[in-house]
Amino acid sequence: MVALPCYLGISTLLFVIGLFGALTKRNAIVVLMCIELMLNAVNINLVTFSRFIDPQALLGQLFVIFTIAVAAAEVAVGLAIIIVLNRYRDTVNLDDFTWLKG
Amino acid sequence: MMSVGLLLPEIIVGAAGLIVLIERLFSKGEPGRKDAAWFGAAAVLVALFATFKLFGTNVTAFYGSYRVDDLAVFFKIVALAAAGLTLLFAPDFLAPRGVKTGDFTALVLFAAGGMMLLPSALDFITLFISLELISISFYVMIAMQRGEVRPAEAGLKYLLLSGMASAILLYGMSLIYGLTGSTYLAAIRQALSAGEPPILAGIACLMILAGLGFKIYLVPFHMWAPDVYEGASSPTVAFLASGSSAAALAAVLRLFGESFAGLAGLWVPILLIMAVITVAVGNIVALPQTNVKRLLAYSSIAHAGYILLAIVAGGRSGTAAVMYYSLLYAFSVVAAFGVISAFAETSGGDIRSFAGLARRAPFLAFVMMVALASLAGIPPLAGFMAKFAVFAAAVQAGYIMVAGIALLLSVISIFYYFQVIKVMYVEEPAEATPITFGLGTYAALLLGLAGIIMLGVVPGPLMHIAQVAAGFARF
């Protein structure tokens, strides 16, 4: 059995990579992808904890089922919006949208 | 049977949403129809009665993951009030623009369901999924307006930032789960208050704060607010501003007031500083705004700062103040956006379009003035009482300096609120045509007005309810 911190290390790295991407990418679809990476990092965490710390109740695994569902839903709506925007603006780059002042 | 009874209001709202959707499926649906919204509002009314009956229940059900207490019931009522008022005036806005009222109604009802479930959630899973139900409904509501690109942009911005926020929130939750071995708030409180909690728990708690901070306009997670307020349709924004943040506040109360009490030494100072920064940013950045919707966005941010003060103050009066504030803020903001949606949408809420509103539509102007004055905290309107309760809680908890700074910063808000009032009453209208609006808008505005004035003039009973309910925040 691989030790718990190793799993946490992976998940943290993945989370950080996702966060970095989400903050710095210009393409809306990629930002969405990066958010998925972050959610995957969370899921790794949850599964790890439910295996190591809470193997009887497995709350973490249950939680993961819900996060997966939410992630899928979010992507579906997000992509719908992106496609609509692409029709109007012919671009998916965030800085090409009139983001106004922020 | 008992536990189903606990969920009755949510079931009514959800079922109404489904019925509206099904009706939409089978009807040919000419876009001008408004009956779906009326039906939704009626369902909300029924749910409101069902919710009132739950006052004083105070039970925990579903294996400790769901709690119906006065606190939850109070926030359910806020959500229902926001949804009901929004549904009343929304069709007047949506129908002429070719949006199917049924779609919007269903989304409002589902989001309201999420807002009603969230304050009752006693474990991370229920809490998270309710929060996301709200978020996703709002993604759609924000982005769905036809024929314009602004709403879609606003929707995308909201979605991306909200997605990031939920990822951060979840990461914090996962760490808390790892450290305490449970996702149940009660168990987490127990685990965290036993002995010295690890630093990681503090970090996790801050991540959760960041995630929820997105919903409650906490600076620096507020960036979405102005663009979304400007881009989205007014009914959506009204509901967003009044309902969504209130529900999130309930979660914040449960989490930070109870579960993370053991970590208070860490998050209290941070939240205190953030509260002041939030008030400052909200009020100062609102000054140069020339768009009333953006202006109200910053005002929302400023108000979030005041509420944060009450959260930090904690205890019974702090909790009560948060609750009181949420309800009264909901009334004010719905009234304001009701007015905006009645006439100002075509120009996107630009302040110039408000010129001479008092001549073109005295009723609208009056409602707007009262709503803004309430937001500015002018007595005897509801907003003043709410502000009083918040600052009283802060002073009681000993944060006199912070309360003082926030109060002084709040003076700035007079400038931008009164600016709008001035434009409405003093300036000459560009065109003199009187503005007509539908019966629903009239009813919603009248109700909002009554709420603002009545709850300001007779605050006693509600304040009492809030105080009592705040006592049940413990679980």
Added chain:
Amino acid sequence: MSFPVVSATVFAPLAGALIISCIPASRKEVIRWVAAVATGISFILSIYLVLAYDLSAGGVQFIEKVDWLPTFGIKYFMGADGISVVLLLLTAIVGFTGVFASWGIQNRVKEYFITFLALTFACAGVFAAFDLFLLFVFFELAVLPKYVLIAVWGSTKKEYAAMKLALYLTLGGAIILLGILCLYFVAGLNTMDILVLAQHSFTHQQQVWLFALLTLGFAVQVPIVPLHSWLPDAHTGAPTAGSMILAGVVMKLGAYGIIRVALWFFPEGAVVWAPLIAIFAVICVVYAAFVAMGQKDLKYMIANSSISHMGYSVLGIAALSVASLTGAVFQFFAHGIMAALNFALAGMTYDRTHTRIMAAMGGLAKVMPVLAIAFAIGALASVGLPGTASFWAEFSVFVGSFPVFPLWAILSISGIVFTAYYMLRAVQRVYFEPLKKEYAELKDAVWYDWVVISVIIFFIVAMGVYPSLLMDLIGSGLEPILAGLPEAKPAIDLGWLSALGGVK
């Protein structure tokens, strides 16, 4: 429960406003009469209060108490003691005459009277409230009508002036609110009842800081000089009746608050800070008088003279003696009606000549002798001529404050000289120089001008001749406040200030 006289006095204007809001805007005459009746009722009731107040019993009478916000122990607690009675009368006079002074307004009559009546209502409420929270509510309630009144019906720089006023008053309100909350929780009595809180003994430290906080908040409203810059703009920008009520009543709210709250609750704090306040009071008197001298605009001049006059009141408060405080409160009344008269006349003149620059007028006494005489009386009252109400006010302020701050008292007496100079010069410039051609056709006072002039002048003269009517009332009102003062001893050494200001 007997008939709630105080509430009726306070709420009569509000009721009038509500009735007016139901009248179609085109029925201007009806609207005016409703306003007149509403303020008239308030006027009659306040006279009744003055007469019915039982001097021998003293204290707060006509009490009405209803639970309002029980969680905070807040009550709807109205009543009247000697001071309140006097100030209610003042408010009623100014409100009543204000309606007639605004008779000629043609623009948005309905909204105008609603706003005006709301403002009158709020001001009257402050004087009748004996719950701290209620008092503050009335205080803040006045801000919005003031803003609207100036912003919509004002003249020069009206929007700027209105915004400035709103910001300043809200700033003051915020400070007061903080102070109230602090004192509420420091006292820990779970009540906002002024009478109860006044009995609570705060520690010295608390008294010093809370007094400072509250006085600072109220000082914005008075206004005391460094915080005064909103006032000239506001008074000048406001329409005639607006100026009347601003100068006549609103300016008193702050000073009233200092006496009612800060002084009563925190006598020790008052003793500590009094020398500093006295300095500012004198600066007020002298500086504002100087500024008034330099004004070309009639209304600016009167506005600055108001600041100067309120300086006397503040000095009287700072002196903390029986005579000086009585004088200060009497000055509220005296200056209130006098400033109302001055502004009313300035307004009437302006309505006819459409200018407020004194140099542009001249010789108007020939065409409008009534107004000229009235203005002259107002000017003399302003100077404090014996036989007018303000003589007694200023006299007792001097008598009371001279033993405490001799230097400051003398300096402020000199302010009278300036006042005499600019007031009389104004009378001369406006009314007694050769008549300009373009003004030859102007009309003298019409009936509603008569109402304003006669009512106010009646009171100026009556109180000048028979001051003890109000003096006794004020004295009885001040009794409990003064009772706390003698034991108060300064603990923080403000020696250098005392050296400047004399020794108590």
Added chain:
Amino acid sequence: MDGAQTGAYAAFGAMTALVIGGGLGVVFFRNIFYAATSMVLCFLGVAGIYFSLQANFLAVMQVLIYIGAVAIMIVFAIMLTRRSQMVDTNRFVRSLSQLAIALAAVTCIGIILIELAIFAPWQISGKVPAPDITRFLGEAMMSRFAIPFEIAAVLLLVALIGAVMIALEEVRKS
């Protein structure tokens, strides 16, 4: 370290490479399709990690939903919003300072989190999971987590209908 341990660590290493490599690929590939493909690899790695943690059900769900639905939807969107040239479709923001700040902040967060995660007092339970995890999860969904389960159902409905509402009417318009 016995053989099983070595094997487990070897497998873990491979999965780490997939996950982290895939993650980096998403951020650093300049062709967005490559980014999407490396995201799929990353998801596969995550599924592997679940297998190694005896969460078979989740591992399969990971493949089914993340790859079978999420990744495919994303690729669809990429195709629908396709430029003529795919190279250089996945760029960083223009401002260097924002990039630098984000990098610094993210590095700090990462270091702190990993540091704390390693030294946190994890209370590792020696127990092993119940044999039939899938059944256990299913039963929990129907009892303990019935409410979230129902909410999730509504949420998915909203997402489904919402996506259609957003995208469909536009087609009618254009």
Added chain:
Amino acid sequence: MPEKGLNAYPAVVEWLGGFVPNWLAEVLYRVGAGVLICILIATLALVLVWMLRKVIGHMQCRLGPRVTGPFGLLQTAADALKLLQKEDIIPANVDKLLFILAPYVTFFSTGMIFMVLPLSPTWILNDLDVGVLFFVAFGSLASFGLLMGGFSSYNKYSMVGGMRSVAQVVSYEVPMVLALLGAVMLAGSLSTQQIVLQQEGLWLGFIPKWFIFLQPLGFAIYFLCGLAETSQTPFDLPEGESELGAGFNTEYSGMRWGLFFLAEFANAFAISAMATTLFLGGWHGPVFSFLPWLWPFVWFMAKAVALTFCMMWIRSTWLRFRIDQMMDFGWKVLVPLSLLNIFISAGEVAIIRSGIIARLIGG
């Protein structure tokens, strides 16, 4: 009820562990399994392609291949040889990496499905507790390969073909999974082997306890969706030659094309095999004393091939759907029906659990 003894994986690994270190045993097992699957698929494909040609030929009153080998049996082998030696063309403007990778992704994920097929009581490569979902999951992974292929070709026909096929797969996956659920609910397990075991025995002494009798609707939906999943007629739009050239594999040739082709056949067989497992009693059948271990395998293959034959039958006789009809059919007919099927299954489970039937028929 025999538990894990039916799983080849632990037994084989244990046996291998006698010779080599444990981890090497694991690796060897996986490599061996992979090789086995490849061989299986290749063989199957050879047979099935021959069968297809023969079946369709005869149905269309032709003879099909008959020259190469007896009954033309070697025709497919010859074709495969031809493919293998064909020039390996990678068009100039394709995205090389993805273009090369795509067929392998598809083939790999199809191959993974064979991991969980219970060919006989002991012949299953890995009896996962989530076997059915595993099958669905890797079925959807396969569609990613199609997308890659379609996209990397930089050819609009390829791309549209790829998108069409994936849209089709994704849409029909929904009713398919819902239909699968019926059998899963009856069996109370997601493990393929367990599901087969649940179908043991006879009702009333002569009806085999196959789930198809309880789940006719589920079986029908599953089979239709299976056709769509594998792009068989009437759902063969992605490669509708008349509209799109050859769909996502327009640009492919040689063995790369062959891999797609193989994967398609393997997929078709896998669908049939899974249908057999879930609804037709898997390897259950009369066992004779002659080579008893072989009979289950024979029954399984027979059932699966019979189903594949049905697919070919449909292919040779039916017309192709139009794309919007196809989508409408999936979402508006199959999905509601499959939801209905779940309710039916739940009712059946309730009835069976209550024991009424057992009492009625005494079995």
